[in-house]
Amino acid sequence: MAEEVSSQMNSLSISETNPSSSATISLVSGDDIVFKVEPTIAKEMETVQSFIDETDGKITTIPLPNISSHDLPYVIEYCEKSIAGKITKEFEAEFVKKLNNEEVKELFLAANYLNIKKLLDFLSQVIADRIANKSVEYVRRYFGIENDFTPEEEAKLREELAWTFTGVDPDDEDEN
Amino acid sequence: MRRFMNFMLLVQQTMRKRRRRERLMEKKKRKTKMATPIPPKPFVHEDLIIEILLCLPVKSLIRFQCVSKQWFSLISDPNFVKSHFQLTPHTRRIEFISSDFGQTISIDFEEQFDLENAFVKQCNFFHPHADSLIQIISSCRGFIFFHHSSGFCILNPCTKIHKQIPLAPGEFETNLELRYFYYLYGFGYDPLRDDYLVVSLSCIPAEED
Structure with a gap:
């Protein structure tokens, strides 16, 4: 499990090196880091997909000014798992374990901005669980x-x- | 997996889509102007707050009514309450009503037992000196319908809010008849009118030969 996650993190590490593929989509974080992802990943992000659709697929570099290079890998990781149909309770628990409350909030806002409903629903519940006993x-x-x-x-x-x-x-x- | 099936959430959905479109427009504008993007201060919009509130347990929600006037009205909104009820997986819970202390104690089977946190609250629905005997008549969708010394009452054990139910006109009117009548009570929910009903039934038992 842990190996799988870390290998995925490597696979989505910072771009430029990827020589092939006119098919990949470049997502540019607010701090100008480029992440190359498969079109299937972009499909998970409704905001990105509708941007691609509106330009008839001519534009494959998408600026995401509201999302930091810290948050974007998490979003991509979640989308990859989602495509693979591997969103399990265990994965989700592991996914948020390493995030503090501020990071969860940032990711929640990112999920909303990108319009990834599954991630948004999941993080709503995470935030609710974390604040339920708060003052x-x-x-x-x-x-x-x-x-x-x-x-x-x-x-x-x-x-x-x-x-x-x-x-x-x-x-x-x-x-x- | 949570299901989004109700009207309010549909509204939120469309609002989110609209905002997404607005953001895209904004983004396009920004791109043409070549302005440097300033990272905005994280701000959680009201419809996102609602998404989070819908996942909270009742006790937290009631406490968070104190957060601000906006939160107070969001949480007390009947549409919100309905959505929350529909979305919340119903917990297995046992309710105790104590007539001696006017308290209710609620124990959630799925949480570790802890009397401190077991939802204890004074409920002032009886006179302290009254010789109260509480008789639970029935329960429906989480509400408890019961009888006590000064009448009939419906209690929401999650919020501790209770409501006295007036007797139907003519009920217990004639002492003479009372000797011969039986009264039966029922409590139920009418999904067509989205309302609750208390039904009282009076009957005369057949005389035995």
Whole structure:
């Protein structure tokens, strides 16, 4: 399993060396790194595919300014597994194990931008699982939400909902 | 695998598609202008927030109503509640209602037992001095219909919200008749009207010879 993943990571490592194939699609991350992928991978990314379709397949270099070279390999890895029909619970658990909450959020936004429904659904659940026991303050910070309740309103609401504030994890995790 | 079958999610889908199109347009513009892309500050759009909220357990959702006014209205929206109910795999759970303390305790079979976290809440649906005897009549789609000293009540054990049910007119009206009547109660869901029904049935038992 681990070998399989690492070999895949190698296979999608940074481009330029790939001599053949006019068929491959070049995905350019926001920090200008080119990733060459098979057209089948591009098909998984609806945003990329519709871009290709709109230009009748003439353009095969797709700029993805919102996606970093850190996130793109994960997205490609997931798409490859998806094509191979190898998305299992084990793979998914392994896939997110190495990601902290900020990375999961970035990947979630990338999946949305690229319109990869399966990955988006999966990451929605991952984020939900990770914030389920978090405090209200953590959630505000995580999503960059401003608290627009007055202190009185919030105190009243918290009192009414006091039973839901039991068993909340402390915030002191070393996540950025 | 989660299924996306309801209206709200369809709306989200189309919204996402629209935004994707907008982004593509934006991207094209940017390309022609040759502007250097500035990485935007990660911002999670409302329809994406909804996708995440739909995956959360009820207890977390209720707590997160305190996050902001927007979250409060998202989470209390009836359409959201319906979608959440449809999408959530129903857990195996046992509910206890204690008449002595006015508490409910809910234990999830799929989680490690921990009394601290076992959903304990004071529910003030009886007078503290009342000699309450709670009789659970039936349950339906997660709601519990029960009788206690001051009437009939429907409780949502997940949210702890309860509602007193008024008696039908004429019920228990004539003491004389009461001696001869049996009352039966039922509680159910009508999918056509998307509403719940409490049915009371009075009957006179056949006299024995």
